[in-house]
Amino acid sequence: MFSMPEEFSITNGMGEMTNFSAPFKLLSMANEFERAGVILYAVELYTKILDNYPDTFEAVASRLALFLIASRYENDGKKESAIAIIRRISTIK
Amino acid sequence: MKIYTYGIIDSNISLEESLTGLNGAPVNNIPYRDISMVISTIDENNVEMTNTHAIEHRKVIEILMKRFTLLPVKFRSIYNRDQAISIMENFYSDIRDNIDRLRNKEEFGIKVIWSGEKIKEQIIRDQCRNNPVLLEESESQGRRFIEEVFKDYVIDKEFREKADICAAIVDNFLGKHVTEKRLEKLKNNDLLLNAFYLVERGKEKDFKEAFEVLKLAPGNFRYICSGPYPPYNFIKWSDPEACKQSGEKVL
Numbered sequence: 001m002f003s004m005p006e007e008f009s010i011t012n013g014m015g016e017m018t019n020f021s022a023p024f025k026l027l028s029m030a031n032e033f034e035r036a037g038v039i040l041y042a043v044e045l046y047t048k049i050l051d052n053y054p055d056t057f058e059a060v061a062s063r064l065a066l067f068l069i070a071s072r073y074e075n076d077g078k079k080e081s082a083i084a085i086i087r088r089i090s091t092i093k
Numbered sequence: 094m095k096i097y098t099y100g101i102i103d104s105n106i107s108l109e110e111s112l113t114g115l116n117g118a119p120v121n122n123i124p125y126r127d128i129s130m131v132i133s134t135i136d137e138n139n140v141e142m143t144n145t146h147a148i149e150h151r152k153v154i155e156i157l158m159k160r161f162t163l164l165p166v167k168f169r170s171i172y173n174r175d176q177a178i179s180i181m182e183n184f185y186s187d188i189r190d191n192i193d194r195l196r197n198k199e200e201f202g203i204k205v206i207w208s209g210e211k212i213k214e215q216i217i218r219d220q221c222r223n224n225p226v227l228l229e230e231s232e233s234q235g236r237r238f239i240e241e242v243f244k245d246y247v248i249d250k251e252f253r254e255k256a257d258i259c260a261a262i263v264d265n266f267l268g269k270h271v272t273e274k275r276l277e278k279l280k281n282n283d284l285l286l287n288a289f290y291l292v293e294r295g296k297e298k299d300f301k302e303a304f305e306v307l308k309l310a311p312g313n314f315r316y317i318c319s320g321p322y323p324p325y326n327f328i329k330w331s332d333p334e335a336c337k338q339s340g341e342k343v344l
Contacts, residue, residue: 021219021223024254028258031258031261031262031265034262034265035261035265057212057215057255060311060312061259063311063312064262064310064311064312065262067310067311068263068310071266071303071306072266072269
């Protein structure tokens with residue numbers, strides 16, 4: 001659904017030293033979607049981080065976010081969606 | 094004799110319950126219009142505060158908050174009687190507004206702790222890998238200094254951005270159960286989030302359950318919940334400076 005370059009950079013006086021890494025940018029976007037209530041997109045992006053960047057800090061944050069989204073789904077009676085997310089968290093490393 | 098103050102309540106009727114406060118002194122209230130200040134007397138020559146006093150203060154607060162809407166005052170607030178009345182007179186409108194806004198609400202504190210140093214080390218590793226120029230040492234001392242400052246800036250910026258997102262994830266989850274919040278991020282490297290949440294009575298259970306879920310969540314975060322407290326962090330003054338000065342004058 002989303003396509004973007006792997007690295008995002010802000011150029012400054014000393015060259016391209018402020019790099020926003022792809023996982024960080026994805027995490028920011030996922031969080032923005034989540035806060036805006038667009039949960040399906042948020043889940044997709046958090047999952048993408050887990051799939052593509054499993055050993056990063058962003059994966060840790062994504063796993064936390066997905067777990068909490070699953071918990072909310074469960075509270076709202078959306079058990080199947082909750083289980084699907086928990087399965088994703090558990091199967092990805 | 095001075096008076097030791099516990100807080101202001103939404104009632105001007107004498108306290109029926111026989112409460113004891115600091116040093117075992119009986120707790121009374123000084124009424125003003127439809128509110129009152131809850132106090133006990135204290136010997137002005139012996140006002141040094143100990144842990145025992147803190148416990149006695151807390152016990153009174155806990156009882157009061159069960160029965161009234163309580164605007165707590167700071168531990169160690171000592172006035173004389175006239176000063177206490179003048180505070181209620183001068184700030185009556187603010188006090189009333191706060192009582193109405195904070196009725197049936199309690200404060201909870203949430204601390205989220207992460208390993209700040211480890212996160213920073215990771216950022217440094219990533220930055221050095223992505224920007225090898227950061228590893229190069231300039232020959233010019235001036236340029237080296239600027240590069241060091243810039244490197245610190247880059248690392249600190251990324252550290253804060255990561256903290257912002259993690260805090261937002263946690264707050265987004267807990268925030269659904271609260272009416273007001275105050276968030277303090279990165280008070281130190283390890284304290285990712287120090288949050289105060291105002292929770293309506295009757296919704297504390299939902300809030301506490303959400304906190305229990307949070308504790309089970311994956312990730313290397315540690316969570317601490319405290320409360321319920323009276324709303325220490327949610328009292329608003331239309332002129333905070335005047336209020337502060339008034340408090341300082343009488344202390």
